[in-house]
Amino acid sequence: MRRGVRRYKGFQAVCLAGYTNAGKSSLMERMTGEEVLIADRMFSTLDITTRRIGPSKVLLTDTIGFFRDLPPFLVESFRNTLQDVFTADLVVLVVDSSEPxxxxxxxxxxxxDVLGRGLMAGELIVALNKIDQGRDNLAEAMMVVRDALEPMCTLGVSALTGEGIDALIAIIDSYFRPPIxxxxxxxxxxxAASEVSWLYDSFFxxxxxxxxxxxxxxRCASDxxxxxxxxxxxxxxxxWVSTATDAVDDS
Incomplete structure (x- = not known):
C-alpha cells in the first residue's frame, strides 16, 4: 500500500530493519500475534511481510535482513530492495544485543552507511533484541547505537520472552498519537472532502x-x-471545532 493511499485510509507504516538473525521476524510475530516465517538462515525473509499491530491502524512490515561483507557490486541492488524502509513512517531497527x-x-x-544517517533522524527506534541472553552488553550497546544513529528512542526487548514488547508498542502508538x-x-x-483529504495527509x-x-x-501536536x-x-x-488534551497520569 503506497504511503499516500495508506494515509488516506488512516494507516501508518512501521518497518522492521536489521541484520539477518537479529530476530526481526520473531519480534514481528510477538508484536502482532500472527505467525510469520522464522528461519536461522540468510535471506529467509525474501518476500515483504506486513501485519497489523492489534486493532490499531499501524502496519508492521518485515524486510530482507542485512548481512555482512556484501560485495560492492550488490550494495546498490540491495539498497533498492529497501524501499519499504525509505517510505515508512517509522523504522524499528532490530539489533542483536547478545553479540560482542x-x-x-x-x-x-x-x-x-546503507540507509543514510540523515534519512532516519527523528524516524528511528532501535530495539536491542535478545536481552534474555544477558544484559552485560546492553548499556554499552545503547551508547554505540545512540552515537552512530541518533535514534529517537533505544530500548531492550526480548522477542523470546516478550520482555519490553509492550513498551515498544506503546512508544510506536504514542509516536502516531499526538496528545491533542x-x-x-x-x-x-x-x-469538506478536500479538507478530509488534507487532514489524512497531515495528521493522525x-x-x-x-x-x-x-x-x-x-490528533495533532500542541504546537x-x-x-x-x-x-x-x-x-x-x-x-464547530473543539479540542481536548489527553489526561496525564501522575501516579
Whole structure:
C-alpha cells in the first residue's frame, strides 16, 4: 500500500530493519500475534511481510535482513530492495544485543552507511533484541547505537520472552498519537472532502463520520493546534471545532 493511499485510509507504516538473525521476524510475530516465517538462515525473509499491530491502524512490515561483507557490486541492488524502509513512517531497527560490542558497532555503522544517517533522524527506534541472553552488553550497546544513529528512542526487548514488547508498542502508538484531539463538523460538500483529504495527509485521523455533516476526529501536536483550528474555523462550511488534551497520569 503506497504511503499516500495508506494515509488516506488512516494507516501508518512501521518497518522492521536489521541484520539477518537479529530476530526481526520473531519480534514481528510477538508484536502482532500472527505467525510469520522464522528461519536461522540468510535471506529467509525474501518476500515483504506486513501485519497489523492489534486493532490499531499501524502496519508492521518485515524486510530482507542485512548481512555482512556484501560485495560492492550488490550494495546498490540491495539498497533498492529497501524501499519499504525509505517510505515508512517509522523504522524499528532490530539489533542483536547478545553479540560482542565490536560486531554490534560494525553492523550499526554498516546500517548507517546503507540507509543514510540523515534519512532516519527523528524516524528511528532501535530495539536491542535478545536481552534474555544477558544484559552485560546492553548499556554499552545503547551508547554505540545512540552515537552512530541518533535514534529517537533505544530500548531492550526480548522477542523470546516478550520482555519490553509492550513498551515498544506503546512508544510506536504514542509516536502516531499526538496528545491533542481535535473534533470538527463540516457541511458535507466538496470543500469538506478536500479538507478530509488534507487532514489524512497531515495528521493522525481517528475517525470520520459522514451524514448531513462530516465529523472528523484527529490528533495533532500542541504546537499545531492554533494553526489547524484557525484554518478549520475559517472555512465557510465549518459548523464547530473543539479540542481536548489527553489526561496525564501522575501516579
Amino acid at each position: 560490542i565490536p560486531i554490534i558497532k560494525d553492523k550499526v555503522m554498516a546500517v548507517r 484531539t481535535v473534533n470538527v463538523a463540516m457541511r458535507n460538500d466538496a470543500g 485521523v481517528e475517525s470520520v463520520e459522514y451524514g448531513d455533516d462530516v465529523k472528523v476526529a484527529f 499545531e493546534v492554533d494553526r489547524v483550528t484557525e484554518r478549520l474555523r475559517s472555512l465557510p462550511g465549518t459548523k
